Amino acid sequence: MRFSALRLLKEALTGQKGWAPLWRSPEPQPAYDIVIVGGGGHGLATAYYLARVFGQKRIAVLEKGWLGSGNIGRNTTIIRSNYLLPGNEPFYEFSMKLWEGLEQELNFNAMVSQRGVLNLCHADAQRDAYRRRGNAMRLAGADAELLSPAQVREMAPFLNFENARFPIKGGLLQRRGGTARHDGVAWGYARGADQLGVDLIQNCEVTGFRIEGGRVLGVETTRGYIGAGKVGVAAAGSSGRVMALAGMRLPIESHVLQAFVSEGLKPVLPGVITFGAGHFYISQSDKGGLVFGGDIDGYNSYAQRGNLPVFEDVAESGMALMPMIGRARLLRAWGGVMDMSMDGSPIIDHTPVEGLYLNAGWCYGGFKATPASGYTFAHLIARDTPHATATAYRLDRFARGYPIDEKGAGAQPNLH
Numbered sequence: 001m002r003f004s005a006l007r008l009l010k011e012a013l014t015g016q017k018g019w020a021p022l023w024r025s026p027e028p029q030p031a032y033d034i035v036i037v038g039g040g041g042h043g044l045a046t047a048y049y050l051a052r053v054f055g056q057k058r059i060a061v062l063e064k065g066w067l068g069s070g071n072i073g074r075n076t077t078i079i080r081s082n083y084l085l086p087g088n089e090p091f092y093e094f095s096m097k098l099w100e101g102l103e104q105e106l107n108f109n110a111m112v113s114q115r116g117v118l119n120l121c122h123a124d125a126q127r128d129a130y131r132r133r134g135n136a137m138r139l140a141g142a143d144a145e146l147l148s149p150a151q152v153r154e155m156a157p158f159l160n161f162e163n164a165r166f167p168i169k170g171g172l173l174q175r176r177g178g179t180a181r182h183d184g185v186a187w188g189y190a191r192g193a194d195q196l197g198v199d200l201i202q203n204c205e206v207t208g209f210r211i212e213g214g215r216v217l218g219v220e221t222t223r224g225y226i227g228a229g230k231v232g233v234a235a236a237g238s239s240g241r242v243m244a245l246a247g248m249r250l251p252i253e254s255h256v257l258q259a260f261v262s263e264g265l266k267p268v269l270p271g272v273i274t275f276g277a278g279h280f281y282i283s284q285s286d287k288g289g290l291v292f293g294g295d296i297d298g299y300n301s302y303a304q305r306g307n308l309p310v311f312e313d314v315a316e317s318g319m320a321l322m323p324m325i326g327r328a329r330l331l332r333a334w335g336g337v338m339d340m341s342m343d344g345s346p347i348i349d350h351t352p353v354e355g356l357y358l359n360a361g362w363c364y365g366g367f368k369a370t371p372a373s374g375y376t377f378a379h380l381i382a383r384d385t386p387h388a389t390a391t392a393y394r395l396d397r398f399a400r401g402y403p404i405d406e407k408g409a410g411a412q413p414n415l416h
C-alpha cells in the first residue's frame with residue numbers, strides 16, 4: 001500500500017476503511033540469515049538497508065518491547081551534521097543527505113523539517129572554535145554560517161541580549177539541520193523493512209547467545225531459540241547488558257537523559273537553538289510545544305526516568321537563555337537510557353566473536369545518525385568491511401589509542 005494524496009482522498013470518501021496495519025506481526029522462524037537485536041531506529045534502519053540496498057534475505061529484528069519504545073521515541077528530535085573531526089563529519093553529513101531523501105525513499109511522512117540548528121557562542125574563544133568547526137564542516141561538504149550578534153538577534157529577538165549573564169557573541173548556523181518526528185522515523189523504517197520481507201518480532205527479548213568455536217550460531221530469546229548466520233546488536237542503552245551475554249565488556253556506561261515539553265504555544269522558535277554556556281537545546285514541535293533538554297543525569301542507570309536536580313539545572317539554563325520560558329507551563333518530561341562511550345563517538349564494528357557485529361555508543365546524539373548508522377551497519381554486516389564513512393568507529397580504538405574525542409573531554413562519559 002503506497003501513501004499518496006490520491007489515496008488520502010479515496011479513503012476520505014470511502015469511510016477510511018482501506019487502511020491496513022503498517023507491518024505484519026509474524027511468528028519467529030527457527031532460523032534466519034541475519035538477526036538484528038533491538039527494534040529501535042538503528043536496528044530497523046539496518047534491517048531496511050540490508051534488504052533494500054544490500055539484497056539480503058531472511059532477516060529478523062528482535063525487539064524486547066514494542067517498536068519505538070526505546071530512545072528512538074524518546075529523543076528531542078534534533079538532526080544536524082555540525083561535527084569537527086574527520087572521523088565524524090563525513091558520517092554525519094552522509095546521514096544528513098539520507099535524511100533529505102528519506103520520506104520519498106520510505107513513502108512515509110517522518111516530518112523531516114530543515115528549519116536550521118543555531119549554536120550560540122558566548123565568548124571570543126568559543127566563537128573561534130565555532131569558526132574552526134564551521135570551516136571543517138564546509139570542507140566536508142556540509143553547510144555552515146557564522147552569524148554576528150546582530151544576525152542572531154534578527155533571527156531570535158527573544159533571547160537574553162540585555163545585560164545577560166552570558167552575553168551572546170554570535171552563533172554557528174547549519175540551515176540544513178532541524179528536526180524530524182522521532183517515532184515516525186521508526187514507523188517509516190519498520191514499514192519499509194516489513195514490505196521487503198523482514199520479520200519484525202516484538203515482545204521478544206534476547207536472553208543469550210549460542211556461541212561455538214568462537215562463532216555465533218544464534219540467540220536465545222523469551223520466544224525460544226532462533227538460529228542466525230549473522231547477528232547485529234543495536235540495543236543502544238542496553239548495549240552493555242546485551243553484549244555481556246556474549247561475554248564482552250564494552251567501553252560504555254549507561255546514563256539517563258531527560259527530555260521536557262511545554263504546553264502548546266503559538267510559533268515562536270525559528271528552529272533549533274543551543275545554549276553555549278550550559279547544556280541546553282530547544283526547538284518547537286509542529287503542535288506548538290517547546291521541546292528541550294540538557295545534560296545527562298550523570299550516574300549509571302538503566303532506568304528510563306530521571307531526577308529533579310537535572311530538571312532544575314535544565315530550567316536554569318533555559319531561563320538564562322530566554323527568560324520568557326519561565327512563563328510557559330511544563331506539560332511532560334521523560335527519560336531514556338544513553339549508551340555513553342568513553343570518547344563520545346559511536347562504535348560500528350565486528351566483535352571478536354565471528355558473525356557478531358556491534359552498533360553502539362551513540363550517547364545522546366544517535367537520532368540524527370539513524371539513517372547513516374543503519375546504512376553503514378548494514379554495509380558492514382553484508383560485506384564484512386566498514387563503509388567508507390564509518391572506518392573510524394572501531395571497537396578497539398580505545399585500546400589502540402585512537403579515540404575520536406570530538407569534545408576534547410577525554411575518557412569521561414559524564415562530560416560528553
Ligand SMILES: Cc1cc2nc3c(=O)[nH]c(=O)nc-3n(C[C@H](O)[C@H](O)[C@H](O)COP(=O)(O)OP(=O)(O)OC[C@H]3O[C@@H](n4cnc5c(N)ncnc54)[C@H](O)[C@@H]3O)c2cc1C
Binds near residue numbers: 038364
Ligand atoms: C531524552 C533524549 C533526548 C535525545 N535527543 C536527541 C537529539 O535531539 N538528537 C539526536 O541525534 N539524538 C538524541 N538522543 C539520542 C538518540 O535518541 C539515541 O542515540 C538513539 O535513538 C539510539 O538508537 P536507537 O534508536 O536504535 O535506540 P533505541 O530506540 O533505544 O533502540 C534499542 C532497542 O533495543 C531494545 N533492546 C534492548 N535490549 C534488548 C534485548 N535484550 N533483546 C531485544 N531487544 C532489546 C530496546 O527495547 C530498544 O527498543 C536523545 C535521547 C534521549 C533519551
